[in-house]
Amino acid sequence: MLNKNQDQTVASGGAAIQAAGDVTIVNTGISTAEARAIALDVAKATFYELSGLARDIASSRVEEITNRVIEKLEKENPSGLQKAKDPDFQYSLLTVQKEFARTGDTDLGDLLVDLLVDRSKQDQRTILQIVLNESLATAPKLTDGQLSALALIFLFRYTQNYQVGNHKLFGEYLDKHVFPHSARLPKSAASYQHLEFAGCGTALVGGPLEETLGKRYGGLFLKGFEKAELTSRGISVGLDSRFVIPCLTDPSKLQNNAMNRQTIEKQIEEKQLSADDGAKLLTLFDESKLNDIQVKEKVIQIRPFMKEVFDAWVNTPMQSFTLTSVGIAIGHANIKRFAREFTELEVWIN
Structure with missing residues (x-):
């Protein structure tokens, strides 16, 4: 527990650390135990103002979240333990400790720990470091539903997974990244107004989700074409599996072996297809696409x-x-919190 008594017993070879006085680290690095001691010292003064049971509860929560931070740093970024000596990192750590001490919310604690570990990977005062610092202060102002909304807006509007090459893989992708948030999404306009107020994003111009999925994952939503189309249109690649495969929606037909138009354009360039063949393959793809209503129906079926x-x-x-940069960082962290792995945030904020 945290308390006012800062007397310490130091083992032989150890170094005493007092938050209220000068702190001296003799060696160039610090151990896990030392990092934990520093992290706890960071929070002590903050909770002196609390009294009785409130201070006991807050102290217990601070120790819990601090241990989770140290354990995750040891696992994902051991060099980040050295950040315990850095004032800016200590300030971010204090934010995490204070917010978890106030609420004791496990989900929020997990999110804040993930954000703080990402923050520990930043050695310089970059835009990413600044965004992560701001995200740590902003996330506690949001409900679970708002956090889930940011996660799915980020996932669908800002990412694309090229590995989901069939309906089975697409379904597994949805299970992993979407299902944990699907029942939490807020319905009230006030929830999104508050997201704007918190600096997470702005309501501008968008479109139906089925339209977005149809564009990014169009290869999963094709009605296909008959084999005779390849001959009648004079497409010289024929049944080359690099360009044509059995249709995922109707196995009796064929379809382009591509996720979207950009994939086909890349195939044309890499395989040095003629301009004529390339144009015809693109036309086949466009003519085979399901409409938005059919895409929605197929996704719900999956x-x-x-x-x-x-x-x-x-x-x-x-x-x-x-989303703003802060909204992206929080959405990214919330996706990663459930999926346990995701592309690094630097891809979107650099």
Whole structure:
């Protein structure tokens, strides 16, 4: 527990650390135990103003969240333990400790720990470091539903997974990244107004979710074409599996072996296809696409819980919400919190 008594017993070879006095670290690095001691000292003065049971509860929560920070640093970024000596990192750590001490919310604690570990990887005062610092202060102002909204807006508007090459893989992708948030999405306009107030984004111009999915994952939503089309249109690649595969929606037909138009354009360039063949392959792709209604129906068929997501998207400002850098950082962290792995944040903020 944290308390006013800062007397310490130091083992042979150890170094005493007092938050209220000068702190001296003799060696160039610090151990896990030393990092934990420094982290706890950071919070002590803050909780002197509390009294009785409130201070006991806050102290217990601070020790809990501090241990979680240290454990995650040891696992994901051991060199980040050295950040315990850095004033700016200490300030970010104090933010995490204070917010978790106030609420004791496990989900919020997990999110803040993930953000802080990402912050520990930044050695310079870059835009990413500044955004992560701001995200640590902003996330506690949001509800679980708002955090889930940021996660899915980030996922659908700012990312694309090229590894989901069939409906089975797409369904597994939705299970991992979307399902944990699907039942939490807020329905009220006030929730999104508050997200704007908190600096997470702005409602601008957007479109239906099925339109976005159809553009980014169009290869999963094709009605296909007959084999005779390749001959009648004079497409010389024929049944080359690099360009043509059995249709995912209707196995009796064929379809382009591509996720979207950009994939086909890349194939044309890399395989040095003629301009004529390239144009015809693109035309086949465009003519084979399911319409937005059919895309929505197919996605719900693959994973029924997506109906809730489609409903929330169309009936709230989600479909037109554009994220700020802080909104992206929080959305990214919340996706990663459930999926446990995701592309590094530097891809979007650099």
